[in-house]
Amino acid sequence: MTTASERLTAGATRGDELARRVEALAATEPRWLGELRRSALARALAAPAPRQGEERWRFTELARLDLDGFELGEGERSGVTGAASERSGATESAASERSGVTESAASERDQRELAAVLPSGVELAGLLVLGDGVVVERRLDDAAARAGVILCDLASAAREQRELVERRLAAQVGPADRFSAHNLALHRGAFLHVPPGVELERPLQIVQRTRASASFTRNLAVLGRGARAALISVELRRGPAPSLGVPVDEVSLEEGASLEWTAWRRSAAGTRALALASAELAEAASLAMLAVSEGGELTRVQLDVALAGRGAQAELLGLYAPGGKERVEHWTRQLHRAPATRSNLHYRGALVGESRALYHGTIEVGGEARRTDAYQANRNLLLSPRAAALSSPKLEIAQNDVRCTHGATVGPIDPAALFYLMSRGLPREEATALIARGFLASVLERAPASGLAPAIAEALAAAIARGGEA
Amino acid sequence: MAMEPTEITDVQQSYKERWGWHDPERPVHKPRRGLSREVVEEISWLKSEPEWMRRFRLRAYERYEQKPLPTWGADLSTIDFQSIYYFLRATERPERSWEDVPASIKTTFDRLGIPEAERKHLAGVSAQYESEVVYHQMKQELTSRGVLFTDMDSAVRDHAELVQRYFATVIPPGDNKLAALNSAVWSGGSFIYVPPGVKVEIPLQAYFRINAESVGQFERTLIIADEGSFVHYVEGCTAPVYSSDSLHSAVVELIALPHSRIRYTTIQNWSQNVYNLVTKRAVAHEAAVVEWVDGNLGSRTTMKYPAVVLTGRRAHGEVLSLAMAGPGQCQDTGAKMTHVAPETSSLVVSKSISKGGGRTSYRGLVKVLPGATGAKANVRCDALLVDEISRSDTYPTLDIQEQTAAIGHEATVARIGDDQLFYLRSRGIPEAEAAAMIVRGFIEPITKQLPMEYAVELNRLIELQMDGSVG
Structure with missing residues (x-):
C-alpha cells in the first residue's frame, strides 16, 4: 500500500483509489445507488478545493480538513479490500432478513464504549450499531417491527426499500462540495423509517463507531405522515490522531410527523470532523433536537433545518464544552420557507483550556414565510483565561410579518455567584464546576427526554474537569 | 506633468x-x-x-x-x-x-421647510450666503483658543507637523480597496485639532466650511482631540443633498488622546444615484470617549462601519446608528469595536427601517483581544420592516479572546405591531400618523442624541417618507 504522501505526489492515483473503493461498495448494491456513488465521485474529483479566503471557511483551518491527506483504510477491518467488503455486505444483508434478533461481534472495549452512550433507565425500541459502516449489532423490538419500523444499514435499505430510499438519499445533503461529494461516493450508514401514523413510545438508537483514518458515515431517517419517534444518534469517533470524519445526517419529517432527536458526537483526542446534518420539515411537522459536541481536535458541525411546510416548528438545542486545544464550530441555519413556522435555537458552551468555540448561525426568512417566529441564542462561558469564543448570529429577513430575535453573549463566570458558593465553603474549582454545570444544564433540561441527559451531563462535566489538559 | x-x-x-x-x-x-x-x-x-x-x-x-x-x-x-x-x-x-433640480427634491425642501438660501446650496446650485460670515466669526473664536478647523488641503500646507504625525495612522492606505483609493486621490475634508483641555461647546459643522467648495467626492477628515479636550463635529444634513458624483468614498480618522472626548455626527442623505462607501475609524486612548452618531437616509448604496479601537485603559466607544432604506436602496451599515486595553467599554445601538423594497443590513464586529481584561461591550440592533417586500439582515460577530470580558448582543426584526397601531387608532390618530409616531419612537434613542435642529428635521423627514407606506 502506498502512503498518503506518496499518493499526493500522483494525483491520478488518488482518483483511482477512490474509484476502486466506490466500485467495491457498488458491487453489492443496486445499480441506482452505484450510479449515485459514481456521479458523486466525479463531483468529488472535479469540485474545487475549498479556499481559506471563502467566507464560510474563513474561521476554519482548512489544512486540517484536507481530504487527500488521509488514508482511505477501513478502520476496524483495516487492510480489507473489495472482496472483504462484499463479505461484510453479505453479512449485512443476512442481518436485515432477520429482524428482532440481536447480533453481536464486538470486543469488550467496544461494549464499554457502547454502554456509556446507551440511555439509562429507558428501554430502547431498537438499536443499530455500526463499526466503520458495518453492522455489528442490530435489534428491534417486536412492537416496532410489527408496526413496520425499519432500522437497518443503508445498503440493505437501498436494495429492499428502494421507493423509500432513492428519492430521499442525498436529497438534502447532495454532492454540493468536495466534502459532501466524498461522503456520498463512499458512504456507509444507517436507515430509519417510521411508517405513517406509527407512534413509538420508546426511543430508537443508531451508533456509528469509526476507527478508520477517513470515515464517511451517513444516517437517513424518514418519519411518515403523523409518525412520532425519538431518535438517538451517536457518533463515536475513535480514529487515530489525526483522522477525519465526514458524517452526514438527513432527516425527513412528513406532514405532522414529530421527532425528538438527540445527536451526540463523541470524538477521541486528535480526531477531526466535519459533520453535515440536515432536516426538512413538512407541514405541521415538529422537531426537537439536542446536538452535543464533545472532544476532538477540530469539530465542525453544520446543521440546516428547513421549515418547508406551513406550521412546522423546530426547537434546536446545542451543547459543547471544549478543552485543551480543541476547537468546535457550529454552523446552523434556520430556513423558514413557509408561513406560520417557528424555530427556537439555543446553543450553549463552556470553554476551558486554550479551546476555541465558534458559533455561526443564520435565520433565513423567505418572502413567503409570513407569520414566522424565530429565535436564536448563543451563550458562551469562558472558564479559562486562554479560551476564546467567536459568535456570529445572523438574521436574513425578507418578510415583514415576522418576529425574529437573536442574542449572543460571551463572558466569564459571574463573580457574585462564585462568591456566594465559596462563602458556603465550596473551593473555587468546585464552585466553578458547579456553575458551569448549571449553565449547561439549563439547556439540557429543555432537551427531549431521551434518558441520556445524565450521561451527557456527566461527559460534559468530565470534559470541563479535564480542562486544560486534553 | x-x-x-x-x-x-x-x-x-x-x-x-x-x-x-x-x-x-x-x-x-x-x-x-x-x-x-x-x-x-x-x-x-x-x-x-x-x-x-x-x-x-x-x-x-x-x-x-x-x-x-x-x-x-x-x-x-x-x-x-x-x-x-x-x-x-x-x-x-x-x-x-x-x-x-429635480422636482421631487424641491418638494422635499418645501415640506421640510428649508430656507430658500439653503435649498440652493443643498441642491448643489452653489451658495455664497450669510453662513460665510458665521463661519468666519466662529473661526475667530476658535483660533483664539488654539483650535484648528480648516480643510484638509490647507492643513497639509499649514499644519504639516501635526498632519504628518497623525495622517493615515488610524486607517492605513492598505486597509481596504476604497481606503486605498481615497488615499490616492483624496481632496477636501476637514482637519480639526483641539489643544489640551479645550472644550469646544458649539458643534463644529462641516456644513459651514464646505459651502463655498461644495462637497468632495473623496474627502479626507482628520480630527485630533488632545488630552482632556472635547469636540463635537457634525457632517452632512438631513435634507437631501443632490450630488452628481456617483461614487463617494471618504476616509475619516479620529484620534482621541487621553481623557478627551470626540463626538462625530453624520447625517447622510445623498440623492439616490450615489454609492457611499466610507471608512471611518477612531483610536481612543486612556479614558477617552469616542461617539459616532451615524444616520444614513440617502444614497443608492451605503457601506459604512464606524470603528473605534480602544487602545487605552478605560476608553469608551459608542456607535449610534440609524439607517433607512426605501425603494432601490441598500444601507449596509454597522459598527466595529476593538478592545485592546483593560476595562474598555463599548456600546452599539443600531436602528434600521426598510420600506418599499429597501434593504438594510447591520454588519458589526466586537473584538476583544487577550489582555483586555474586564472589557464590556453591548450591541443592540433593532430592525423595522414596514412592508412585505423589504428586507433586513443582521450580521453581528463577537470575537472574544479574553476570559474576563462580558459581551452581549441582541437583535430583533419585526414589523410595526398591529396592537400598537390599533392602540393609537383607537385614540383617534389616523393610521399613517400613527405609523410615523411608532417609527419616531423606534428611532428615538438616536434622534435624542442629535443637535435639536437635526432631530426636528429628521423627524419631519421620516414622517414624509412614511407617508402612504402603511395601510
Whole structure:
C-alpha cells in the first residue's frame, strides 16, 4: 500500500483509489445507488478545493480538513479490500432478513464504549450499531417491527426499500462540495423509517463507531405522515490522531410527523470532523433536537433545518464544552420557507483550556414565510483565561410579518455567584464546576427526554474537569 | 506633468437619462476620466503638495491596484471606476441652475421647510450666503483658543507637523480597496485639532466650511482631540443633498488622546444615484470617549462601519446608528469595536427601517483581544420592516479572546405591531400618523442624541417618507 504522501505526489492515483473503493461498495448494491456513488465521485474529483479566503471557511483551518491527506483504510477491518467488503455486505444483508434478533461481534472495549452512550433507565425500541459502516449489532423490538419500523444499514435499505430510499438519499445533503461529494461516493450508514401514523413510545438508537483514518458515515431517517419517534444518534469517533470524519445526517419529517432527536458526537483526542446534518420539515411537522459536541481536535458541525411546510416548528438545542486545544464550530441555519413556522435555537458552551468555540448561525426568512417566529441564542462561558469564543448570529429577513430575535453573549463566570458558593465553603474549582454545570444544564433540561441527559451531563462535566489538559 | 487634452464626452450623460437634465461643462484644466499613476501625480502636482504626500498617494495607488473589491455586503460590481473623474477643481465643478433640480427634491425642501438660501446650496446650485460670515466669526473664536478647523488641503500646507504625525495612522492606505483609493486621490475634508483641555461647546459643522467648495467626492477628515479636550463635529444634513458624483468614498480618522472626548455626527442623505462607501475609524486612548452618531437616509448604496479601537485603559466607544432604506436602496451599515486595553467599554445601538423594497443590513464586529481584561461591550440592533417586500439582515460577530470580558448582543426584526397601531387608532390618530409616531419612537434613542435642529428635521423627514407606506 502506498502512503498518503506518496499518493499526493500522483494525483491520478488518488482518483483511482477512490474509484476502486466506490466500485467495491457498488458491487453489492443496486445499480441506482452505484450510479449515485459514481456521479458523486466525479463531483468529488472535479469540485474545487475549498479556499481559506471563502467566507464560510474563513474561521476554519482548512489544512486540517484536507481530504487527500488521509488514508482511505477501513478502520476496524483495516487492510480489507473489495472482496472483504462484499463479505461484510453479505453479512449485512443476512442481518436485515432477520429482524428482532440481536447480533453481536464486538470486543469488550467496544461494549464499554457502547454502554456509556446507551440511555439509562429507558428501554430502547431498537438499536443499530455500526463499526466503520458495518453492522455489528442490530435489534428491534417486536412492537416496532410489527408496526413496520425499519432500522437497518443503508445498503440493505437501498436494495429492499428502494421507493423509500432513492428519492430521499442525498436529497438534502447532495454532492454540493468536495466534502459532501466524498461522503456520498463512499458512504456507509444507517436507515430509519417510521411508517405513517406509527407512534413509538420508546426511543430508537443508531451508533456509528469509526476507527478508520477517513470515515464517511451517513444516517437517513424518514418519519411518515403523523409518525412520532425519538431518535438517538451517536457518533463515536475513535480514529487515530489525526483522522477525519465526514458524517452526514438527513432527516425527513412528513406532514405532522414529530421527532425528538438527540445527536451526540463523541470524538477521541486528535480526531477531526466535519459533520453535515440536515432536516426538512413538512407541514405541521415538529422537531426537537439536542446536538452535543464533545472532544476532538477540530469539530465542525453544520446543521440546516428547513421549515418547508406551513406550521412546522423546530426547537434546536446545542451543547459543547471544549478543552485543551480543541476547537468546535457550529454552523446552523434556520430556513423558514413557509408561513406560520417557528424555530427556537439555543446553543450553549463552556470553554476551558486554550479551546476555541465558534458559533455561526443564520435565520433565513423567505418572502413567503409570513407569520414566522424565530429565535436564536448563543451563550458562551469562558472558564479559562486562554479560551476564546467567536459568535456570529445572523438574521436574513425578507418578510415583514415576522418576529425574529437573536442574542449572543460571551463572558466569564459571574463573580457574585462564585462568591456566594465559596462563602458556603465550596473551593473555587468546585464552585466553578458547579456553575458551569448549571449553565449547561439549563439547556439540557429543555432537551427531549431521551434518558441520556445524565450521561451527557456527566461527559460534559468530565470534559470541563479535564480542562486544560486534553 | 503634461496634460493631454482629452476628449470630453458628456459627463452627465447618465444623469440626463435618469433625471432628464444635465450640466453644461466648462472645464479649466481638462480633467480626465479614470485612474492611473499619472492622474494621481497630477492631483498632487495641481495641489502643490509636499513630496511625502505625493509619495503617500502613489503608494496608496499601488495598494488600490492590488486590493480586490469586497465580495461581501452590497453589490459594487456596477461601479465603473474608470469612468469617474478623480479630481475636479472647485471652479471646475459643474454649475447648475435651480430650474435643473429635480422636482421631487424641491418638494422635499418645501415640506421640510428649508430656507430658500439653503435649498440652493443643498441642491448643489452653489451658495455664497450669510453662513460665510458665521463661519468666519466662529473661526475667530476658535483660533483664539488654539483650535484648528480648516480643510484638509490647507492643513497639509499649514499644519504639516501635526498632519504628518497623525495622517493615515488610524486607517492605513492598505486597509481596504476604497481606503486605498481615497488615499490616492483624496481632496477636501476637514482637519480639526483641539489643544489640551479645550472644550469646544458649539458643534463644529462641516456644513459651514464646505459651502463655498461644495462637497468632495473623496474627502479626507482628520480630527485630533488632545488630552482632556472635547469636540463635537457634525457632517452632512438631513435634507437631501443632490450630488452628481456617483461614487463617494471618504476616509475619516479620529484620534482621541487621553481623557478627551470626540463626538462625530453624520447625517447622510445623498440623492439616490450615489454609492457611499466610507471608512471611518477612531483610536481612543486612556479614558477617552469616542461617539459616532451615524444616520444614513440617502444614497443608492451605503457601506459604512464606524470603528473605534480602544487602545487605552478605560476608553469608551459608542456607535449610534440609524439607517433607512426605501425603494432601490441598500444601507449596509454597522459598527466595529476593538478592545485592546483593560476595562474598555463599548456600546452599539443600531436602528434600521426598510420600506418599499429597501434593504438594510447591520454588519458589526466586537473584538476583544487577550489582555483586555474586564472589557464590556453591548450591541443592540433593532430592525423595522414596514412592508412585505423589504428586507433586513443582521450580521453581528463577537470575537472574544479574553476570559474576563462580558459581551452581549441582541437583535430583533419585526414589523410595526398591529396592537400598537390599533392602540393609537383607537385614540383617534389616523393610521399613517400613527405609523410615523411608532417609527419616531423606534428611532428615538438616536434622534435624542442629535443637535435639536437635526432631530426636528429628521423627524419631519421620516414622517414624509412614511407617508402612504402603511395601510
